[in-house]
Amino acid sequence: MSDRMLTMAEAVREAMSIAFDERPEVFLLGEDVGIYGGAFGVSGDMYHRYGSERVLDTPIAELGIVGAAVGAALSGMRPIVEIQFSDFTAQAMDQIANQAAKIHFMLGGALHVPMVLRTPQGSGTGAAAQHSQNLEPWFASVPGLKVVVPSNPADAKGLLLASIDDPNPVIFLEHKLLYKIPGRDPVPEGAERIPLGVAKVVREGKDLTIVATGIMVNKSYEVCEKLAAEGISVTLIDPRTISPLDMQPVYESVEKTGRLMVVQEGPAHAGFINEVIAQMAGSSSFGSLIAPIKRLAGMNIPIPYAPQLEKAAVPQIEDIEAAAREIVKNWR
Amino acid sequence: MSANPLLMGHPLASTENARHALLYMCRIRKFEEAVEDLFGRGMMHGTMHLSIGQEASPTGMCMALTVQDQITSTHRGHGHCIAKGADLTRMIAELLGKEIGYCGGRGGSMHIADVDTGNLGANGVVGGGIPIAAGAALASKMMKKGTVAVSFFGDGAMNEGAFHEAANLAAIWDLPMILFCENNKYGMSSSTEKAFAIDNLADRAKGYGIPGVNVNGNDVVEVYEAAQIAVDRARKGEGPTLIVAETYRWKGHSRSDKNLYRTKEEIEEWRLLDPIPKFIARAIKQKKLTQEQCDAIQQEATDAIVASVNEAVKAKAADPAGLLDAVFKKVSA
Numbered sequence: 001m002s003d004r005m006l007t008m009a010e011a012v013r014e015a016m017s018i019a020f021d022e023r024p025e026v027f028l029l030g031e032d033v034g035i036y037g038g039a040f041g042v043s044g045d046m047y048h049r050y051g052s053e054r055v056l057d058t059p060i061a062e063l064g065i066v067g068a069a070v071g072a073a074l075s076g077m078r079p080i081v082e083i084q085f086s087d088f089t090a091q092a093m094d095q096i097a098n099q100a101a102k103i104h105f106m107l108g109g110a111l112h113v114p115m116v117l118r119t120p121q122g123s124g125t126g127a128a129a130q131h132s133q134n135l136e137p138w139f140a141s142v143p144g145l146k147v148v149v150p151s152n153p154a155d156a157k158g159l160l161l162a163s164i165d166d167p168n169p170v171i172f173l174e175h176k177l178l179y180k181i182p183g184r185d186p187v188p189e190g191a192e193r194i195p196l197g198v199a200k201v202v203r204e205g206k207d208l209t210i211v212a213t214g215i216m217v218n219k220s221y222e223v224c225e226k227l228a229a230e231g232i233s234v235t236l237i238d239p240r241t242i243s244p245l246d247m248q249p250v251y252e253s254v255e256k257t258g259r260l261m262v263v264q265e266g267p268a269h270a271g272f273i274n275e276v277i278a279q280m281a282g283s284s285s286f287g288s289l290i291a292p293i294k295r296l297a298g299m300n301i302p303i304p305y306a307p308q309l310e311k312a313a314v315p316q317i318e319d320i321e322a323a324a325r326e327i328v329k330n331w332r
Numbered sequence: 333m334s335a336n337p338l339l340m341g342h343p344l345a346s347t348e349n350a351r352h353a354l355l356y357m358c359r360i361r362k363f364e365e366a367v368e369d370l371f372g373r374g375m376m377h378g379t380m381h382l383s384i385g386q387e388a389s390p391t392g393m394c395m396a397l398t399v400q401d402q403i404t405s406t407h408r409g410h411g412h413c414i415a416k417g418a419d420l421t422r423m424i425a426e427l428l429g430k431e432i433g434y435c436g437g438r439g440g441s442m443h444i445a446d447v448d449t450g451n452l453g454a455n456g457v458v459g460g461g462i463p464i465a466a467g468a469a470l471a472s473k474m475m476k477k478g479t480v481a482v483s484f485f486g487d488g489a490m491n492e493g494a495f496h497e498a499a500n501l502a503a504i505w506d507l508p509m510i511l512f513c514e515n516n517k518y519g520m521s522s523s524t525e526k527a528f529a530i531d532n533l534a535d536r537a538k539g540y541g542i543p544g545v546n547v548n549g550n551d552v553v554e555v556y557e558a559a560q561i562a563v564d565r566a567r568k569g570e571g572p573t574l575i576v577a578e579t580y581r582w583k584g585h586s587r588s589d590k591n592l593y594r595t596k597e598e599i600e601e602w603r604l605l606d607p608i609p610k611f612i613a614r615a616i617k618q619k620k621l622t623q624e625q626c627d628a629i630q631q632e633a634t635d636a637i638v639a640s641v642n643e644a645v646k647a648k649a650a651d652p653a654g655l656l657d658a659v660f661k662k663v664s665a
């Protein structure tokens with residue numbers, strides 16, 4: 001086991017580099033991914049290492065970029081397309097939702113689209129409403145897209161490698177606040193894949209089950225540690241891929257804890273995390289619950305600019321802590 | 333209403349006009365310098381897109397507009413906002429997340445709008461404002477308002493579908509619109525050489541059957557003259573014009589830019605083409621302003637910014653309490 005502590009940006013770059021070395025048909029395209037190294041520094045030095053033939057700087061034209069990736073993917077290449085902010089997938093949505101997602105099914109399996117669309121999402125940078133959204137429900141609601149939401153560098157590396165291998169379009173949503181911070185766990189050296197559709201039990205406890213996505217896994221982890229010191233033990237589950245979604249560990253955990261809390265950064269209304277609640281409600285494990293399911297999510301508002309407003313708009317560690325305490329205390 | 337009625341006319345038509353042109357260019361410059369300073373001191377969060385070096389373009393364009401004429405702006409929008417007559421204190425207050433800010437602290441630098449001066453807003457989305465300006469022009473035409481709508485955008489935005497779709501709509505409907513491209517040679521790190529297969533961006537106008545003109549975007553007089561022709565054409569119902577103003581941004585794209593895609597020499601060359609001293613020399617030569625007057629105008633701009641910063645800093649921080657009620661306009665009973 002290595003002890004390399006990488007940031008998420010470094011881990012993603014490493015995964016892309018491994019894929020570049022393994023297969024000549026893998027390439028990266030996007031705005032400013034070349035000499036600039038990507039708006040968040042993710043492609044970094046790849047332009048210098050692989051050249052402009054495989055690291056393609058594009059004009060500002062998201063629909064064209066994603067469409068070109070779709071066309072290249074169904075013609076033998078394996079594109080990784082970076083959209084500078086997930087908010088601008090809106091420009092490319094026809095190619096994502098109407099084309100990439102449906103081609104394999106619609107065409108009776110004649111063609112498939114091995115493409116990965118990587119994009120940073122999330123709030124916390126003061127970039128306001130058009131640069132801070134969590135759009136995973138947009139993608140998760142389109143059959144034909146796989147959707148990955150990594151919460152740490154080691155997972156990001158293994159999941160991205162599996163996404164590039166996958167013969168289907170994968171939307172890979174990276175929280176921008178995670179780019180620069182090292183994860184809790186070291187990032188393994190090799191090229192090991194983490195299969196899509198397998199949730200991770202981050203830690204195990206007996207009093208409460210928390211299912212959280214993306215950056216909320218990290219925030220929830222801090223809460224788990226704090227509560228553990230007080231004798232409240234929590235199971236924390238990170239679905240990692242939200243389409244397909246692996247609910248088995250959630251059922252198993254809830255059968256032990258009897259309490260479930262779900263946490264996401266994006267707005268509560270019609271958010272992805274509601275899918276976890278819906279599947280739980282329809283499962284035979286539902287009867288194990290001794291408390292109402294607690295949902296903690298962003299406010300139903302666009303992300304505001306001012307720091308004090310932005311903070312209020314999404315769950316903070318204190319909010320998760322208070323909610324966790326309450327559910328354990330009130331339901332015995 | 334703004335203290336500035338705009339529609340000043342030619343920057344060299346009178347001492348008053350020359351004073352306006354210089355004052356507004358200096359206001360933009362000093363504003364941007366203040367933003368950089370506030371950022372550096374950790375008083376402002378988020379990011380910033382400065383328009384230092386580009387001041388002549390919005391100033392020249394807006395001197396051909398009335399207060400009622402509308403604009404849409406960009407992520408690099410402070411200059412457009414100021415040139416159209418916005419209040420400096422409310423702008424700074426917005427950047428500082430204050431209640432009295434233009435957006436009540438909810439929008440920040442990339443979303444300042446000032447309805448009183450016809451500014452429909454900056455935009456976080458490249459190209460996002462261009463179809464909106466076409467729509468504003470459509471409303472003007474349908475409602476016979478007699479106003480024009482100007483969309484400011486960068487060279488990079490010209491490769492978005494939004495530009496093409498809006499230009500075509502404006503052209504086929506003869507909309508009173510001006511497509512004003514500030515060609516500062518880069519969209520983030522992408523040079524126009526890399527992002528376009530044509531040399532002259534104004535050539536794109538031909539594809540839509542509308543006039544396309546190039547101007548020296550660092551010359552407020554040249555910008556104004558082209559703008560006036562385009563505005564006249566739009567007001568007469570003859571349709572849109574594409575103006576491409578050649579200019580340059582001195583500063584990085586945003587706070588995280590390391591300028592790896594251009595040379596120091598190139599930046600230095602363009603710094604010598606500073607629009608402000610260029611206009612001062614011309615105004616003095618044509619006896620519209622004296623050196624003393626120019627010095628005083630520059631000082632006046634500095635003083636205005638300092639006063640605005642001081643006032644904005646003291647203002648009340650925006651309160652999260654009202655956020656949920658802020659999403660929708662109340663449905664009237």
Ligand SMILES: Cc1ncc(C[n+]2csc(CCOP(=O)(O)OP(=O)(O)O)c2C)c(N)n1
Nearest residue numbers: 088408456457458486487488489518519520
């Ligand atoms: C649709 C969209 N794509 C990408 C971005 C990220 N981005 C912000 S500004 C910018 C460069 C814009 O270049 P240009 O239009 O020339 O304006 P300039 O910054 O030079 O003023 C980019 C790529 C964005 N905000 N919106």
Ligand SMILES: [Mg+2]
Nearest residue numbers: 486487518519
């Ligand atoms: Mg530009």
